[in-house]
Amino acid sequence: MNENSCCGTKNSVGPTGLQIQPFSSKQADDEVCCGTPAGPPSSPYEKPGYQIVRFVDGFMDMDSGLVPKVNTHLSLFDIAGSIMTRVGVNRNRYKISPGLYGIGNPTPDSPVLVTANYKLSFDTVRKELSGINAWLLVLDTHGINVWCAAGKGTFGTQELVKQVEASGLKQIVNHRKLVVPQLGATGISAHQVKKQCEFKVIWGPVRAADIGEFLNHDMKASVGMRRVTFSLPERLVLIPVEIYIGFKPVLLTMFLLFLLSGIGSDFFSFKNAWERGLIGISSLVGGVIAGAVLTPVFLQNLPGRAFSIKGAVAGIVTAIVVVLWYWKDTIWLETIGLMLFVITISSYLAMNFTGSTPFTSPTGVEKEMRKAIPLQAFALIVAAISWIGAGFL
Amino acid sequence: MKDFRYLEGVATLVLNEEKCIGCGECEIVCPHGVFILDNKKAAVIDKDGCMECGACALNCPVSAIEVTPGVGCAAYIIQTWVKRKDSTACGGGAVCC
């Protein structure tokens, strides 16, 4: 994806052992032509229409074809890309080519690890493998991480068997073992893989951070490595995406709030639309913060099992702050409207956070939704009526 | 997960102990420690911890486990309500859908 032949970067894509000679042995004294010195010459592995990606350091010439060698440090580009992905920009296009990659100096005895072609998953795994010689088999999950792709079936038995065959893995390694991340078990059936391509699936740890220890301990995972966690940092990284997804509906709601706020005894007042609209928008922002930030952060401390209840509680606290803040600018009917509005927004967004957690069952979520959605809808209608009604008082 | 619990008594998980051959696969793949291998037979020790991911059922070589698998995601479920099931796509958070 990124060209490596540009200025400044070292000529890292030369074939192993081959020293690429500089074009001219003497640097011209007067660089009339252009200000910056020329970059390294093109690698013999470059082909028209292809680009060698930054994380590839060279290629191994195997009987089954070339296997790219991947480096294990994350460059500024990788880190910038991760941040962009985390905040929601370019989420869907952040993928790498599926297939077999080499890490370190892998031999036929080296372990084979399986991962998804979501660049963040790939980056995390290769970073954890620094100092280890291994093969990395990347499945085409359409740029989705292992856990989600397994749920959708793209990180699945068929795709794994396909990549094993396509990469010629049987000729490359002399063992028949694949280390698959445990969360991939939702899509991959170990006994089916064994039946279809002879490889035995060894379930690796849930988190990439444990890979090194897992490999050092004879591929044995401790109980801790086998359990999903949902720690504060794990929840925090999800918040930007939650907000990014809600961005369009929030903008639309802001527009509606201006409209509703203008309606009143003068039919429509732009002054009211602006003044009351701003109060409405602050409450909306309060509701979003309560549901998409406070609820994930205080997930463990908020009462209730259902997320809609946790969100409603976070919403009540926030609503009190909002109402007190605008105490002098609002009348009692508006106070009721604001309270209900903030609580409903928070409750609804919190309920949507179920999709980001690794412990909510679909049966449970559906049960919760069947109770919560009618209540949320009712509260929202009452809120709207109070808000509009106050315009006539 | 012991520090996070969701609704109780809803999981659709069913284990058929008669069929179980005690291979231990379910105990390994379950990320919530729902199973334990006791005396060469699997046993469910924390049914309410089950998030219905389906990993155990998919990996039981003798189909001794049944569960209705799916994603516990409100946005996804809303889509299944309004659209046909096969045309739904998750678009949400980073952990899942």
Ligand code: SF4
């Ligand atoms: S469905 Fe998933 S969470 Fe439930 S018991 Fe099976 S593996 Fe564990």
Ligand code: SF4
């Ligand atoms: S995977 Fe199936 S056969 Fe193996 S222990 Fe579990 S229930 Fe028994």
